[in-house]
Amino acid sequence: MSREFTGRLARLSPEERARLEQRLLRRQSKSDGAAIPRRGEAGPAPLSFAQQRLWFLEQLYPGTPLHNMARLIRLSGELDSAVLQRTLNAIVARHEVLRTSIVSPGGIPVQVVAQPSSIPMQRIDLSGFAGAEREAATRRLVSEECRRPFDLTRGPLFRAMLLRLGPQEHFLLLTMHHIISDAWSRGILSRELTAFYEAFSRGTPVPLAELPIQYADYAVWQREWLRGERLEREL
Secondary structure, three states: OOHHHHHHHHOOOHHHHHHHHHHHHHHHOEEOOEEOOOOOOOOOEEOOHHHHHHHHHHHHOOOOOOOEEEEEEEEEOOOOHHHHHHHHHHHHHHOHHHHEEEEOHHHOOEEEEOOOOOOOEEEEEOOOOOHHHHHHHHHHHHHHHHHOOOOOOOOOOEEEEEEEEEOOEEEEEEEEEHHHOOHHHHHHHHHHHHHHHHHHHHOOOOOOOOOOOOHHHHHHHHHHHOOOHHHHHHO
């Protein structure tokens, strides 16, 4: 990726990034001339191959935190924690995968999407600590939270922790299991966090288009598309 192209991406507004992501999703969803459709049923869906790999590793090493993905975001300035809570709830409602758990009736794993609900956000006030003690407490809490394992059978596989260091200084720690997220998804999460928070704070419409598909739709499509001779070539 050229430096010029990287600079152009960095200058995009949230609205422009959202439009670009929609175009990329539509382009990526086409293979052999067929677009990824929405799944017909709202019940359990099969795992994608990537999810199945992670589920298999979880069976070998249950309770491991090695597949935890954490994002620590420093927030400077006035923060409305109620708006932040509303923002997280909106993002979880928008993305089914963030409210997905993995169950295996009869030994066959499937993903189950829960109904939208309020995501728990643990709030911890460290403003009463002195500088060095506050930094040590922050490091300890972040480290402990990042190492706390998920139970794939019980959602959500997405956690939020808000650390208050002072009136205008906070850390937001978002932790997810890799089975519902990846590096690209973390970038989307950060941009949507900004878009929702700013819109809710100003009382304006959220500048994000409706998602054309959900991750479970992709998993169903992948299982149908990647089989037979095509799967044998990949294996």
